[in-house]
Amino acid sequence: MERIITDKINSLVEEYKYEVTLVTTDQMEKKNFFSLHNNIDVIHLDLDFNSTFNLPLLKKRLEIKKRSILYKKKLEEIIETKQIDICISTGGKELEFLNFLKGNCKKVFESHFSKDYRRQFLVSRSPGLKSEIIGRIRSQQLINQTKKLDKVIVLTQHDLEDWSTSHNNVVQIYNFCSFSSDKIPDYKIKRAIAIGRLDAQKGFDMLIDSWMINKDKLAEWHLDIYGQGEWEDMLKQKIIANKLEQNITLKGVTDNVKTELQNSSLFLFSSRYEGFGLAIIEAMTVGLPVISFDCPQGPSEMVNMHNGFLIELGDLKGFSNAIVKVTSDYELRKKLGETSKINSNKFSKPEIMKSWDLVFKDIINRKNEINH
Template identity: 30%
Template sequence: MKIAYCVENIHNSGGIERILSTKSNYLVSHGYQVHMVVICPAPSKPFFYFDPNVKFHYLNLDIRKDHGLRKKINFNKNKKIFLDSLSKLFSEIKPDITISTFCIFSKYIYELKDGSKKILERHFAKYKRAYYYAKLDKYYLGRLITYFYRRQEYAIIQKFDKFVVLTHEDKESWGNRLSNIEVIENALTCIPKSTSELENKKVITLGRLNQQKQLDHLIEIWSVIAKKYPDWKLEIYGSGSQERKLKQLISKLKLTGFIKILPATPNIEKVFLESSIYAMTSKYEGFGLALAEAMSYGVPPVSYACKCGPRDIINNNKDGYLVAFNDKKEFIEKLSLLIEDENKRKKMGKAASTNILRYSPEAIMKKWMNLFDKLVNTN
């Protein structure tokens, strides 16, 4: 069976890129032909490892160069260029399944009449960026408001054979208007052979240094933790637009000796095995892959209960702590509990490494392969 992924870029060091490499490698090892269609110009080598049997196709469409009014004026022209380029490619590779990651023009692949089944795979929750609208879902009128806010997306989603989201929480947020919605979580990139001993006085977090991750919250939280536990350190792994701003905040709060910002690394095993707590202060998530992976290494997490992911992944008070969204005081309290109580830390870590196996590659990829078979065998 031939599977074609349509992505904007595959060469960054983020969670989307990592999970796509994991899925692609698993599929080719099980006899699938996988084609990765990269829309925008990109470096020649991806950050994460891809099996040599994964075939890359670069459209090299520089459609991110337009902004503002020019972007709107050139929208239909750029969309046509994209669809024409993809149509030509698909006439050669003839995929059975085509998967859009909801990026730029890839969400319009349903317009192609190439015979492949179309899947829309969303790596962010419904309330990406507009997370404040999530509060409206508690009320009937509020749900109508959020529907009209997203009505264009609803119309696009309904054109696909299947719409895949990452969490049950996110599925509920889309309501009952979509008959083609299905939950398939992100798979762990691997099952560790060993877990952390949780004895190093180190807390870590991984992710892009951007507004979404709210790492300024974690740095401000650490200004309190550093005074209480000066021998504990925080390490932040990643790069991004806010790196300079975050380093300035670290300097302003006199935390240079307590916090390190380190570049993203494909060798995350060593990072997890040398840490004792995972911290996440995100504004929103699609799933929280780094959170799940930390738990697979037996590292107990403390995380904001943001939308979406942490509530699905963490069993609160059993294998980690969920903290009320943006409640820095409670976050400090939960971090302090795990720092002070080594037995609790190790008990939670052991539970985390066991409970998280429900996201093993075998369990998750079985869901994907079953979906592929079902779609291909449906007229």
């Protein structure tokens, strides 16, 4: 999410000449992984909400409440001082009070996840009735927090349909790929690639299990998984337990996604749920065939029989068989990859940023009409 937000606000400043102020709550002297345009005004409030996570429940709630009050006050000062026209939340603590911010600015929620992501997150980490009930409550809170905002911007057509059952302020804009690629992949390379956080959501446990099902047929192939996260040790142990060390490697984080994709011939996407699946677009931009679980939301709007395989979520054998089908057929890899490249134009940066510019202009025009 950090990468696409950075690319987006850089484009708004550089190409569309917007004045952008970026406010963070938990930067705490950490360096930005992605470079920001020099004209972006960055304000780090360093409220450190993250430090409250492991506190006893009552103390945690009191600390979050206290810091949220300060956060709201600071945001209102920034809005007034800088004469902000539009205040955009990407789902942080500010969403709880965004509706009630003082100041003459329009309020927007930019959703990077599905409408039901709060429940999905809890259930994926701790399956059971308790997580299901709490998750449903949290999802309803999200609906209540966003109903009266000026705009809710979602990532997929499925999200648009889902949110529109409870909201009348929803606009859909896809994410874009931050790079272009003229290099044609070498489809003879026997290297598959997967990218994402090493956690429950990204489903790399299912990916490893899928590879294991047909490991003898995949003996000449190698899978590199890029990312880091809380499941790293568990995934390493799973690879070792299945004696897949010669075929699957956890590569850690890379700052050159494009090059790693270009040096592969197949992209694998194993998420249990998604907001969009930006990595799929990046793989398509390079020209890779894609095998993905049909998780909510995103993959079904990018992957089809013409550029890859969309497998029912949780069907490990089906996923494994699709891997074998693509890895064993050079001409199929090439055909699917070439179609991926063509289809990626739908998600190009110029097309997507035009949509953002139109939405912002519409919001500002409506604001000016009301003020006059």
